[in-house]
Amino acid sequence: MAREQNAEPAEAVSLTTTLKRLGPFVRPILPRLIGGFFCALGAGIVALAIPQVLAWLVNNVLDTDGTSTQIWIAMAIVGGLGFLEALFIFLRRQFVLNPAAGLEAHMRIRFYKHLQRLPVAFHERWGSGQLLSRSMSDLSLLRRWLAFGAMMLVVDTVTVITGLVLMFFHSWILGLLYLLGAIPISIKAYHFRNNYRAASRLSQDQAGDLATAVEESVHGIRVIKAFGRGRYVYEGFSEQAKSLQQTEISKAKTLAGFLMTVVAIPETILGIGLLIGIPMVAGGSLSVGSLVAYFAIAAVIAGPVEGMGMLLGMTLSTKTALDRHFEVMDADNDIVSPKEPRTPQERTGEVQLKHVRFAYPDDSGRGRPVLADIDFTIRPGETMALVGITGSGKSTLLNLVPRLHDVSAGQVLVHGQDVREWDLEKLRQEIAVAFEDTTLFSNSIRENVLLGAPEGLTSAQREELLTQALDVAQAQFAYQLPQGVETLIGEEGLSLSGGQRQRLALARAIAAQPRILVLDDPLSALDVRTEEAVTTKLREVLRGTTTLVVAHRPSTVMLADRVALLRDGRIDAIGSHTHLLSTNEHYRYVIASLDDEAPINEEISR
């Protein structure tokens, strides 16, 4: 069900390059991160100071005739240090939690805004789950890494280095022995980094595909149930879920293998340290206190050493998350307003297509043209129907007017000006669209219908517009719903029938009061009587509005002043319905094949 892995992994980017890109986001919160870092460092140093107190206790209090006062002082110092460590940890959280959560929210909002701007072509290529996981889990991972991972990685490194220096201070031989352990650990870390990075990327991409699969099956639940394909879909999903499980297991194994090395090597070295240290103490070249301190330091840095392994894993996963995030942020948006947009002198209402050629981009970059040479003009206020056999490119042609796609060659002119010269927002304010696929939002009927309504209207004017639009689209059923026009409609209007959704989408296009109306088969799901009522009202509303309407039924064709016949990527003929009927054989064929039997099975709450 789900679209296959369609993310486009960027070329391998180094960790530093990826982290550098975080710079502008991190800069404003840097002071607080530094504050958090020093608190974490303070906690690490305090933890390391405890073994020093222990060494002093062993050498000066327990070894000799220490007084009870000295023991109490030592206890108080150890207790005080413990409290200080807890305080530092608390402060670290206070410093970093809010800024990290703020950064996550900021990057998420930017991501969302960017998704809104990206062209339709981008969204056609990317699975929704990929975008969902990139905007949610990848950015959460970044927040956890910033608030904890990155900071603790530095702190653990500093703690381990300080611990090593202290070990050298107590005995350079034992210190050197411990340091030697770093050699095999570094070799293992190198291999770990490569393997873990690949596994991490795979698992995050697979999680995105899985989210797409869930989204698609929920979205298409009625089709799945109606066709009894539940088992098939389930099997496909469980296969995908198992692949992700395997990847997660292999990722965990890679991490476990590395952690084993990170834990086992220092522990082995400690054993050797005991073998070397005891004869040294016996020979008098090392004090008992120093040997105790050596092991106490080793015990304190054992946590950070293991932590460094875990945190390295987290850092690599975060790098993958960031790469995935920036892949989307870097996606080209070629449908943007020009640097110096031009506003047409006059809003004539004319729409002109001049030798338009269009091909959907494919992997080779040279797609087969759907529209080869489209050349026609819709006069101001005219209603033009677009007719052609299925797959002839009618919807594609409509998409070119509000610039949802850009022409491959030729020009689309609105009010006499090339759409690529327009400010995109202004262009789209001129044009209202009702698509064949009627997407409604999880909001009230009122909000859905008035989505594109002109700004600056008073509430009374908005109310009037709503009533008028619902009336034209024959969507008065809205008033009979439990909360009338305030009724919240489910995700994508699933709780409404197809015909009801279509009428609301039509009402939305009408309420936008556009100069130009683009309708993609807007009456296909209506029964005959409703269609007739809509057509009559629509005819009145369309007077003065330039309209391009895709017609799949003769009744929709009747709305039009002229009809354009699309064939083989060209306008084969153009003229009135009766003229084309009498002169064009292909038109007669297309009209004859159009289904005029309206679906009576729809709705209605009449």
Ligand SMILES: Nc1ncnc2c1ncn2[C@@H]1O[C@H](COP(=O)(O)OP(=O)(O)OP(=O)(O)O)[C@@H](O)[C@H]1O
């Ligand atoms: N996003 C896309 N990417 C690649 N090809 C596409 C895309 N959308 C449509 N096509 C192809 O472009 C051609 C024209 O499709 P279009 O939807 O414009 O036809 P149509 O005339 O509106 O069809 P219908 O009457 O069935 O709605 C078809 O061959 C279709 O497969």
